[in-house]
Amino acid sequence: MTKRVFFFGDGKAEGDAKRKDLLGGKGVGLVEMTSLGLPVPPGFTVSTEVCVEYMQKRAVPAEISKEIADALVKVEASVGAKLGDPANPLLVSVRSGARASMPGMMDTILNLGLNDETAAGLAKKTEDERFAYDAYRRFITMYSDVALGLEREPFDQALERVRVRVAGAKGVDAARCNAEELKKKVPDSEIPEGELKKLVVELKALVKQKSGKDFPTDAKAQLQGAIEAVFHSWNNHRAIVYRKMNDIPDSWGTACTVQAMVFGNLGDTSATGVAFTRNPSTGDKKLFGEWLPNAQGEDVVAGIRTPMHIDGAENDTLEKKMPAAYKTLTDICQKLEAHFRDMQDLEFTIQNGKLYMLQCRSGKRTGKAAIKIAVEQFGEKLISREEAVLRVDPQAIDQLLHPALDPKAPIKLLAKGLPASPGAASGHIVFSADEAERRAGQGKPVILVRVETSPEDIHGMKAARGIITARGGMTSHAAVVARGMGKACIAGCSAISVNYANETMTITVYDDAGRPTETVTKKKGDIVTIDGSTGSVFDDAVPTVPASPTPEFTELMTWADAARKMKVRANADTPLDARTARSFGAEGIGLCRTEHMFFEEDRIAAMREMILSDTVEAREKALAKLLPFQREDFIGIFREMRGLPVTIRLLDPPLHEFLPNDKKQIDALSVAMSVSVDKLHARIKELHEFNPMLGHRGCRLAVTYPEIYAMQTRAILEAAAFVSKEGIDVKPEIMIPLAITKEELDRMKDIVERIAADVSKEAKVAYSFGTMIELPRAAIKADELAKTAEFFSFGTNDLTQATLGLSRDDAGKFLPAYVDAGILPKDPFTSIDQPGVGALVRLAVEKGRAARPGIKLGVCGEHGGDPQSIDFFGRVGLDYVSCSPFRVPIARLAAAQVALRSSFE
């Protein structure tokens, strides 16, 4: 039988302070602080194992109650008071504390141990009747809510009625105040003891009325109920949601800490406060915190009284008002940082001039602060370089790379969508790409609003500051392209209904509870602000602050680059993308999509001519027109990427994507190409597909029309030859999409080699030939494909779609429900589905390496920029990940972390 109740107090603590899994974060903090000899009120922690057992059995086993009773005796001895002793009552707090921090998610009960007798005893002992009955009424309310499960509202109303009475006595017209105003006019401290005593009687009657039972007067029974309530709160709704959002397993359970109360509300020599050992927002190495004299902890966050700074220029700092306690606190901060080797988040209470520590934990911080703290702590020799690299959440550094909303600006939230591409932007809304381009050309900032975007909107997206789409998921066209451009984008914002004809959008605004409150219509030219990092659309212009990579960021990235094993490349389709990618540290292009190159106005015509041709000759003629464009594109990209590999994927999308689909455009095309509208319709109908995702695309196009890949290969190799002659080192990697058989690759290789032989008559160019692995069969037959392919690039977007049978264009309708319900732990298009899709990646890695040792393996799906996925890719041993340029730093850091973690394992 393992120990399950752990005492701490008087400078000694039971249990292994490393066992955060058993003691929870709060428990471990208290154990560590106690062992360090810091002033911590004594108490004990009931382990998470008991919570797990409680969840199964719906009761705390008797043998554990015995352990609890023993621990309580030690607390009583330490304090010199007894739980339930009217003469000298011990009061305790009962709090939850999980392995991972879940602030505010679970329930807490303070002042436990009060009943009519002990309340009287407390009043006598503290010589403060008001204090004692204030504590008592607080306790009844909290306990009734948390442990008895009674509705909180009537308890709060009873207090409000008291406040109204007191207000009347003060001459305040309570009828003209709302509850918040009333609280400010009649703060708790002004409610006289007589009223509090009456309130206690009323509250107890309320308990009897609502529950049919008397409020429990036995202090030990109170304790038992409170501990069970804490365990129970592990499964309350907001805790479940929080865990899901933060990837915390439901199975962990929470620990429960019972601790002797200390009081910050015993008069002007008492106080309470919270502090960070460094500034959690900027990372500055300076104590940062707030305090309130004569207050309990909850008052600091309640917002009725404005807390004061702990130090600084003001006159009401803790430093100036209580210098001794301040000195103790700063000493403690130093000790704790030295001990925990990380920035700490603290709670303290000063009771009659003596400072007590109630909590310490690693403090949450912004990305910017995380980097600064990690780099400076290395400088202070607190942590190693490797630890510094591991301290920063890769996702968090995204903030540094994009403009953000000014946190001080007032905002009105209109709608929430998916945070498809980070960054903040304000602008005039427009509903077409052309209009976006026109207005941007006039120097106006615009936000492009579309139901969804298609490749024909690219020029508008380029021109816009930000993009909103009403439909589409995290990997919709808009999302992918916007991330590639580093532009703010909100996708799938279903509260918005777009009317193209009127050039308006109508937004249903919801309150926090998800109820629609109003309908707002915005017309072309109106200004909105979007925050792509959170998916929020705000009314009007909200000031933004620009991206700000700090010197510490640059330093940390150098360390990360030294630590990582995987290379990081970028997905880039244009010379401009390529330059951006290089500036963010990309070590090559992992995916250059050639089809985006065909959508520009002067090219789409030739592309359409090719599609509408009936013979190989006619197609070759049309393709010949595209050749110089493609060659120019590649020349530009090769120049930018000098010395680095460039993986070029040959044409992938189905041909119908290049044809127009509305009547007006078809009519125009008919005139432009001298092809009858009927013929156009017939060809469009012929190319229509029920499931284009699973249709005639990728290398299947080149099986039917080999001349397309022939042209593209020629463009690549001629461009490479041209740039080589400039003395630039060129490393083209020709990549075949959607292959599922070796035979396909063999045919494609034949095309490529034929063209290469032809081009090499002019100038020899080295290139390599490889394939995407983006369908389950490709992964299963990777050993076969590796006989022909010199490299694999996992297209995990498509691989996810096929493996899960989930269209990313359609899944938006039900995938959120799947994630909410825990059927899938995460959106599999955001973070790779490791048990499913990951198993295929792993299989293909093994088979590919077995068939061709040294085969180059990378990933170029959206997952290449997701830290959790990068961790997986590092563990399966890929050679590189490729992601959108703006995520390259994130990927560099994530790749470093997986390398470091692996080296520790």
Place this chain on the structure above:
Amino acid sequence: MTKRVFFFGDGKAEGDAKRKDLLGGKGVGLVEMTSLGLPVPPGFTVSTEVCVEYMQKRAVPAEISKEIADALVKVEASVGAKLGDPANPLLVSVRSGARASMPGMMDTILNLGLNDETAAGLAKKTEDERFAYDAYRRFITMYSDVALGLEREPFDQALERVRVRVAGAKGVDAARCNAEELKKKVPDSEIPEGELKKLVVELKALVKQKSGKDFPTDAKAQLQGAIEAVFHSWNNHRAIVYRKMNDIPDSWGTACTVQAMVFGNLGDTSATGVAFTRNPSTGDKKLFGEWLPNAQGEDVVAGIRTPMHIDGAENDTLEKKMPAAYKTLTDICQKLEAHFRDMQDLEFTIQNGKLYMLQCRSGKRTGKAAIKIAVEQFGEKLISREEAVLRVDPQAIDQLLHPALDPKAPIKLLAKGLPASPGAASGHIVFSADEAERRAGQGKPVILVRVETSPEDIHGMKAARGIITARGGMTSHAAVVARGMGKACIAGCSAISVNYANETMTITVYDDAGRPTETVTKKKGDIVTIDGSTGSVFDDAVPTVPASPTPEFTELMTWADAARKMKVRANADTPLDARTARSFGAEGIGLCRTEHMFFEEDRIAAMREMILSDTVEAREKALAKLLPFQREDFIGIFREMRGLPVTIRLLDPPLHEFLPNDKKQIDALSVAMSVSVDKLHARIKELHEFNPMLGHRGCRLAVTYPEIYAMQTRAILEAAAFVSKEGIDVKPEIMIPLAITKEELDRMKDIVERIAADVSKEAKVAYSFGTMIELPRAAIKADELAKTAEFFSFGTNDLTQATLGLSRDDAGKFLPAYVDAGILPKDPFTSIDQPGVGALVRLAVEKGRAARPGIKLGVCGEHGGDPQSIDFFGRVGLDYVSCSPFRVPIARLAAAQVALRSSFE
């Protein structure tokens, strides 16, 4: 060094007669016949290994030439003549013979050994100058074509010019004849020796002119060239195509047999013929064949002279004309059947009254004959029951189960499409389901012609005799439903263009070479005939013969049932289907699709009401209307299937499939349901999916709308309870479609168990709960799914689509090209892709069994009726296959064969 040249002759043969892989079919036949002491001209076979070597090195190695020379000496000794000896020339034939029969696919050279000197010698020896020079000119032509690779046309033209001259001499006006008519008017036998001698000179000059070299006069060099030509012919285009069609590996190579010539064209005591030891069409145990006096083998098949029967009532039978040779032949037939224990296909030549055997091999036969022969040969104790079962190609018995075209009727082919559902049918064409029903109601046979069908056409398909669609593949809606109904269907008949407005179809008619020859327009009411077994559409009514299961068929199926290990179930959605399935021997229903039940007129309204409802309550109200219908359906099915398991798949298709998509229907629905057209359009738009295959369907529907599955479960269990009360044993198996996680199954099981608990208050019903495995992730996580699922049914259609990233609705545009080019060996929707999809099936079987020993495993995709796939399923150890009712006998036989083959391994 293994032996690679095998002599046979004089009653003795070298080599192991069992080594068909080395000697090829023809070689083994000759070895066996020689060893049996039958009259076989001597010769030798060069093994397939030499062919494989030749294909690699492009030459026959010298050491093998030595072996060949040695074997030739033995042949010369046996015959008493020498190759190239002008005084006594030996002539030989050189023929290919692969391990598997590839009739007419590779090249043959006869009369080898002739040059000017030996031709003169042959003339002298046979005292027949005409015969000698006829043989010589034939040899030059054949050798030039096959071994020298010269174009055949000029050689044939030279002969034709001779014929024209001879015709002129006979007074025939050759100018008015085409080539074929001229051949009949001037048969080879009427060309005088003088003309033949001149022709030989002319042909030799032609060789010199075309090849720049003299025709080879050295007989040994001729032989070397001929052998190499035979090996070379293994890779000619038609052979490659044939191998692909018949699943013969390219790597096998062909053997080459060199054999002393015997001549059937030495006068009236000589003859040639072909025979089967039993009737290959009916299976009757009676010699069946044709012969021609004074002719060479090729004349029998050339069609210029009409061959005569070998026996029978006519006066010109071999029996009557050459009774001694006939007696020898019948004796030989008996010996060969006894030896080979199978029906034989023979070639023989009678030279001057003496009969020689040139070939014997197992004869090809119709399905009906195959069954009759196998069953009778068991009766004759020639073969075991197990062998009899293995002798019949399961695919071939399909013929017996459907009406067929009368083979004697004249036909005009209009178009070819996919053979989507077998059987022949004639009828008036109609273009709508309603019209089909109307006309069928008047007792008229109709053929329903649609661009493609949808579930709303079901009533028309039911009413029609056959279905043609212009679009769609082997697993399109039309194909699947027609096979389920056992109705003839041709899908994807792209030569047909349907005009619904005019109620006409226009057919582009192509000739054999694929050139369009004419355009035929057929209007409503015109009659056509279709053969769903071949995909052919014929003009007008062609008489058909009805399906005819024979007593032998019934017998054979009993044996098959005794042999097999896998159960065979049927896919059946209605009581009528269920009855049909049982009548074909189904041992349960493996797939009952519940959605088809919703398309009938009185139900679709409630279904649409459900889809258009905004609240759970409204949906439940609409579903309550469907409940009695569903319950009735299941009651009917359970009654039919008494005692047998019925696997019911809960709703699978996306909801938009139930909404109309044309304006007229939407308007009508708006009126019928009192819902505004705008709202209808909005809902249709909302439900629209880019890739419905990968969309909101299967159990994903029930995650969003659990009430749907709740209603269906209730209908199933209430029906089961009802039928149980009638004393009928009911075995419902509730199957969840499209699951990819255990969590989904757990939720579905919760729904099912909740309803079961409710229904069981009335009457307890046992049921089992399982899932489809139809997405790669389901296969990969089969161990997890098996924790909740009591059975798996592999949905290999969808599994193929997802694994290969191939939409069966769209793949028709490029899949044929893939199969033609050998990129995929077969249409993966017809026969399971064993290396890809099969690997996932195998994985899921292993994981499922590991997690739940005894888990029931079946397959319910279209592959469940494909013999090659069934073989695979048998080898991975599935418990059952399920297929359309009309394929149940095929599956029973195929399942027996895999069991027998496994037991022999």
